[in-house]
Amino acid sequence: MYRLVFTQVLSRLDAEAVHHLTIRLLRLLGMFPPLVRLLHRLLAPRAESLRVQAFGVHFASPFGLAAGFDKDAGCAEPLSALGFGYVEVGTITAHAQPGNPRPRLFRLPESRAIINRMGFNNAGAAAAAKRLRRVRHIPAVVGVNIGKTKVVPESEAVRDYVDSARRLAPLADYLVVNVSSPNTPGLRDLQAVDRLRPLLSAVKEAAGRTPLLVKIAPDLADEDVDAVAELAAELGLAGVIATNTTISREGVASTEAGGLSGRPLKARSLEVLRRLRQKAGDRLTLVSVGGVEDVDDVWERLLAGATLVQGYTGLIYEGPLWPSRINRQLARRLRRHGYGSVREIVGRTA
Template sequence: MGRLFRWFSRPIIAVQDSEKAHSRSLLMLRLASSNPMFRWVLRLLYKPKKSLKIHCFGLDYDHPFGLAAGMDKKAEALRGWESIGLAFSEIGGVTMHEQGGNPKPRMFRHGADRALVNRMGFNNPGSEKIVTTLEKAGKQNIPVWANLGKSKITPLEEARFDYSTSLKRMWPFVDVFVVNVSSPNTPGLRDLQHGDHLTGILDSCIEVNQQCADLYGKTRKPILIKVAPDLSDEELEAIVDAAIQSQIDGIVATNTTLSRPNKEHPVYIEQGGCSGLPLKDRSTDMIRHIYAYTEGQLPIVGVGGIMNADDAWEKITAGASLLQAYAGFVFEGPSLTKSIVHGLHKKLRDSEFESIDEAIGAYHR
């Protein structure tokens, strides 16, 4: 089925507007996964036959590979992600207020480089409407994560309230929260990665998380922070220190980058964050740095340029406990999950390790 996607679907998608192609693909998955028979077909075609079970953030996963934020901003296709074999899915970015995002066109592809550039700007219906969608969808068979962003109309000094309000609204329906202070497409957002802004947001989210846990009589939900790949080592370490001080549960490395490959192409002239293969090495370097700096004590979610099992294995051995992809699905199609999980299973079998857990951070040993 992967070859079918490359031979048939990719040429069609390539001539479409990137955002329209994205919306149509999401619609097709949502419609297919709404029917029990079609869900069975999707599982038959795309769900991995191998298992690489891992326990992370207090939850059990069938394997380490999940969906990155940005693909399903409105939580439209929750059943679909489980049907094509993903171990978890991340919805959003979700903001406190509904917003339309930046003017179109705002998403661009470079197929030969397996690269995406976007300046979406957190277009989403707002956390209140997302809650209605999640409530209607019901309990999912895989963990659901939510990516939290800041509304454009919210001043930086009030950002903590924006993030914590969305967290409070979605708390009963989400398993893991990711605090996104690293998107390059909301003015001033990356300023929230530093100093009092960051600690204020993290502490506010931690406080509301505990309040919700007490209210519902449950344990608190894991909260992660997503970092930018354009940070210096010193800036990254300061963020990690703040995360540890605030008792954040893990780091997502990384968001999209403002840097570009050293080549000329119209896509690379566009403003926005670049993801896909051009991000792969930088995100892996940051995973290695975080793992070494924390001595492996803070779980890392690796995202950026994962197109095959080799890319996935490299990030795991660099220090990632879990993995996510977005661009990989755009360029490789829904068979990516099975390809990566089966490939990781083979690499594990051929290695000295007994489990995926043992392979995490092997680069450092």
């Protein structure tokens, strides 16, 4: 049914307008806790085999929603009720900013992909912190993804990230430093190890006991992926999220500027995951994202060494029942192969 609605109606409307309408509907749903609890009872992962622990946090399922959908931390609870094992909100910046000019979000249905150049549009860390303080009516693991405010010069980037971390880390189950979006000028330069070290060190101190991860780009050279893995392990980070969107246009017809997500990113995201696992072993928790469309992709990422897996573009093309369906299929596959827990398959082909 959703695919028919998407093809006949949603795909004909402006992509960002549909996204904002979806967010408003989810926020409206969040105003009725009994409905959220009902959805959670119907759709949330229940199978004991799906439960996993990473960096001291318990997840009902290894499959979660990547950052970029709930940019302002306004609907993490309703999204969790749809069946995601966890929801990563953001990217949130220390100061409010409007993002880049519209249009800035483009669907590529023939490639099962999306291009966005949103530019970290959000209401800022203070507004997000206010929303994250709300009482949760269902169990929900919420990660917070932080980035650099666009108008802040690169020389002050560390302070900008630290400001966000101090506000948001106490309210997050885990914190993510995003240095890999292609839509903020100069941001990806911070992935260079000599610049990344002081940034991560400062944010880790500001985060306190909250687990800290770093999110990297798929466009990094292999040797730079290795260097980031070594740095993250050396600094005692909780893990690495691989990968963000790509600036490559291989396999798609569009030349729109921005970050490409979805199916075309699948192969490179898996390559980076395998390289991180080879380099870091089990010293870091690896979170795989990029081109995850179905249970086969989730299964492959787990086997390759990811403890957690994220999706986003698949939600756009598959609809609100997508996370619940993947969880059911994953639990069935575990049973069929004789595994009692998802933990038993992590890294088996690494």
